[in-house]
Amino acid sequence: MNEYVQKLMAEVKAKNPSEPEFHQAVYEVAESLALVLERHPEYRSWKILERIIEPERVLMFRVPWMDDNGEVQVNRGFRIEMNSAIGPYKGGLRFHPSVNLGILKFLAFEQVFKNSLTTLPMGGGKGGSDFDPKGKSDNEVMRFCQSFMSELFRHIGPDTDVPAGDIGVGAREIGFLFGQYKKLRNEFTGVLTGKGLNWGGSLIRPEATGYGAVYFAAEMLTTRGETLEGKTCLVSGSGNVSQYTVEKLLDLGAKVVTLSDSAGYIYDEAGITREKLDYVMNLKNVRRGRIKEYADKYKTAVYTPVDPTQDYNPLWNHKAHCAFPSATQNEINGKDAQNLVNNGVYVVSEGANMPTTIEGVNVFLENRILYGPGKAANAGGVAVSGLEMSQNSMRIPWSREEVDNRLHNIMKSIHKTCVEVAERFGTPGNYVNGANIGGFLKVADAMLDHGLV
Numbered sequence: 293m294n295e296y297v298q299k300l301m302a303e304v305k306a307k308n309p310s311e312p313e314f315h316q317a318v319y320e321v322a323e324s325l326a327l328v329l330e331r332h333p334e335y336r337s338w339k340i341l342e343r344i345i346e347p348e349r350v351l352m353f354r355v356p357w358m359d360d361n362g363e364v365q366v367n368r369g370f371r372i373e374m375n376s377a378i379g380p381y382k383g384g385l386r387f388h389p390s391v392n393l394g395i396l397k398f399l400a401f402e403q404v405f406k407n408s409l410t411t412l413p414m415g416g417g418k419g420g421s422d423f424d425p426k427g428k429s430d431n432e433v434m435r436f437c438q439s440f441m442s443e444l445f446r447h448i449g450p451d452t453d454v455p456a457g458d459i460g461v462g463a464r465e466i467g468f469l470f471g472q473y474k475k476l477r478n479e480f481t482g483v484l485t486g487k488g489l490n491w492g493g494s495l496i497r498p499e500a501t502g503y504g505a506v507y508f509a510a511e512m513l514t515t516r517g518e519t520l521e522g523k524t525c526l527v528s529g530s531g532n533v534s535q536y537t538v539e540k541l542l543d544l545g546a547k548v549v550t551l552s553d554s555a556g557y558i559y560d561e562a563g564i565t566r567e568k569l570d571y572v573m574n575l576k577n578v579r580r581g582r583i584k585e586y587a588d589k590y591k592t593a594v595y596t597p598v599d600p601t602q603d604y605n606p607l608w609n610h611k612a613h614c615a616f617p618s619a620t621q622n623e624i625n626g627k628d629a630q631n632l633v634n635n636g637v638y639v640v641s642e643g644a645n646m647p648t649t650i651e652g653v654n655v656f657l658e659n660r661i662l663y664g665p666g667k668a669a670n671a672g673g674v675a676v677s678g679l680e681m682s683q684n685s686m687r688i689p690w691s692r693e694e695v696d697n698r699l700h701n702i703m704k705s706i707h708k709t710c711v712e713v714a715e716r717f718g719t720p721g722n723y724v725n726g727a728n729i730g731g732f733l734k735v736a737d738a739m740l741d742h743g744l745v
Contacts, residue, residue, distance in 0.1 A: 296336070297322045299333035300546035310689045311394025312619060315648060317401050318345055322654070326730035327717040332736075338744070340736045343406060347397065349373040351447055355421055356440045357584035359432050368442050371419035373453055374400035380451055382407055382418030382674060382681075384458030387465065391422045391512040395621070399458075402645055405731025407668040409706045412678035416426050417453055419444070425460050426580070437468035439486070440532040450481040450684070456677045457486040459620065462532060462577075463498070463738050475572035481682025489689075494680035496695040497673075502536030503644060504672015505616055505698070508643035510544065511707035512662040512723070523544035524612040528552045528605075530554065530576050530583050533670070537616050538569050550607050552619060553583040556702070557607040560590060604628050611635045618643030633659045642666035653724060662722065668706050673731060688740075715727030 297319075299351055303317050322341065329336050351371040353548030359538045370719045371383045386396070396418045422441060425433050432533040448455060457466050466486045466670065473483055480492075487493035496503070510520055523546045525532050538548045547563040551572060558566070568590060575581045587595035596606055604627040608615065615637050619625055621644065624632070629652035632640065640656060641664040642648065647655070648665075656663040676699055683689055690698075710726030713733075 294326070294626055297326055300341070303342075308394070308397070311397060312403065313398040313646070316622075316650060317398040318521075320650060321401075321405065321728045321732070324725045325664055325732055327719070327725065328729055328732065334417055334740065335736050338740060340739055341732075343739065344735065345731075347372050347374045347400065348376060348538045350393070350397075351419075351444075353395070353443045354564045355423065355440045355443070357432075357436045359430055363380070365436075366702055367423040367436070369419070369421045369443060369567060370396050370448060371444060371453070371455075372396050372400040372414040372417055373447075374418070375404045376415035377735050378408060378744060379415045380449075381453035382414035382456070382677065383417040383419070384456045385461045385465075385469075386418070386420035386458040386514075386567070387423045387425050387460030388420070389422055389424045389506050391420045394549055396420060398621070399645055402667050404735060405673045405728060407674055407678075408731040408734045409668055409709060409727060410671050410675040410678060410702055411705060412675065412702075412714075414454075414674065414678050417455070419455060420458065420461070423460075425465065431465065433465060435467055436469045438472040441469045441472040442632035444477065448473075448483055449459060450483050452679070454489065455484055456674070459531070461485075463488060478640055482681050483581060485680045487680070488737060492680075492684050494657045494676055494683055494695055494698060495690070495692040496675045497680055498532060499536040499539070500676035500699055501533045501670050501673030502618070504675065504699060505526070505533070505537055505641045505643040506540040506544065506617070507631070507638050507672065507700055507703040508664045508707055509614060509616070510668040511704055512639060512641070514665055515662070515711070520542070520614070521640075523547070523614050525614040525616060525633075526607065526610060526612045527616045527643075528551045528557070528607055528616055528623060528647075529617075529644070530572055531618075533673075534616075534618040535569065535573055535576070537643055538572075541616075542569070546614070549610065549612065549686045551583055551586070552607055555582055556584060556595055558576075558586045558593045558595050559607075559610060560586075560593040562592035604631060608632050609635065613638050614639040614641070615651050616641055616643050617647035619647065620644055621646045622649050624648040624652045626655055628652060629655035631663065638662060640664065641669040643670050645670065646660070655723065657724065664710075665724050665727050667731060668723060671706055672699055675699060
């Protein structure tokens with residue numbers, strides 16, 4: 293099987309040059325699936341993995357818009373429709389300067405397995421633009437979103453492709469996107485998730501990714517007879533996922549000591565209380581300020597700016613029990629992972645997509661810590677997006693308690709799948725194999741049923 297994986301990766305790199313994140317995502321999955329392909333030669337003969345790696349459709353388009361100074365700006369828009377074997381394409385839109393084809397293909401590839409794990413009927417997709425909403429006025433963001441949707445609308449629909457938010461795409465952006473879609477199509481359908489509660493959104497959707505990552509960590513701890521109560525936790529990022537990760541950790545009696553943004557991080561030894569979290573939510577969601585201001589307000593906190601010359605992230609070099617990387621891809625390298633282990637961290641639940649490099653993942657696996665990879669641990673967001681789609685289809689809103697209970701049960705189910713599949717394929721306790729194989733099997737069997745399409 294090693295020979296098969298090596299040959300596969302050589303082909304992936306040759307076909308998809310200059311896309312290191314996509315190569316990384318494929319390699320991690322292919323390594324796990326070597327265990328499956330030995331037992332199920334039909335998956336190899338029907339080239340199931342090769343077909344999952346190749347997107348069903350890639351859309352790339354220009355997005356012209358006018359800024360507040362009357363200057364014409366041009367960005368690039370994308371939608372990767374990766375796999376629709378088990379349902380309509382489902383996955384977020386990311387607006388960030390780092391967005392390119394390779395990053396979106398890696399995210400769409402991960403999304404296929406993540407959505408499969410939720411048990412809901414959703415395929416995998418991802419999209420976005422290299423547009424940066426930071427520092428833009430509401431009117432500039434609106435004009436960009438309207439231009440972006442003026443092309444995207446012809447490729448999406450409630451039974452075809454249902455985008456959601458991601459980095460840089462929150463409630464404001466979803467509102468502008470939905471408004472333009474509704475105007476162009478002259479229909480009110482559940483085509484986007486993460487909508488406002490007044491017009492088709494679901495309770496718990498903003499909280500879902502963060503809550504889900506915490507629920508997954510709690511499930512992992514139950515395998516050792518422990519809970520999150522009293523645990524010290526490191527959280528990266530300070531956006532939507534990070535904020536609600538902190539909120540749920542506080543609900544369950546844990547102590548959170550870090551948050552970050554692209555400029556640096558804060559370490560608050562006294563712990564981030566609910567009052568401090570409210571300040572962060574206002575800072576980031578309303579004022580759109582920088583995390584440095586937290587340290588200016590709360591003297592128990594120390595702010596450390598990003599130092600690009602360092603080969604590690606000091607945020608991951610503090611004494612703690614649990615870590616929740618919730619910022620972006622590859623924020624934990626091999627050295628960071630070793631620092632976490634050395635500082636007593638034995639639970640890692642990924643709120644971001646692929647935040648750990650392959651070297652870092654290997655450190656976690658070698659030390660046999662409780663490591664929940666993103667496609668399992670952060671599936672709560674897309675799970676509640678799926679629940680929002682169900683509510684839109686029935687035109688019935690569910691209560692906060694019902695959605696939260698459904699989310700909690702889905703995360704328990706994902707955890708159970710990871711544990712059982714890892715054991716079945718001879719790697720007990722390996723959540724990476726459990727998530728990759730568990731997500732793959734459902735999609736692979738559906739593709740076999742559908743024939744060569």
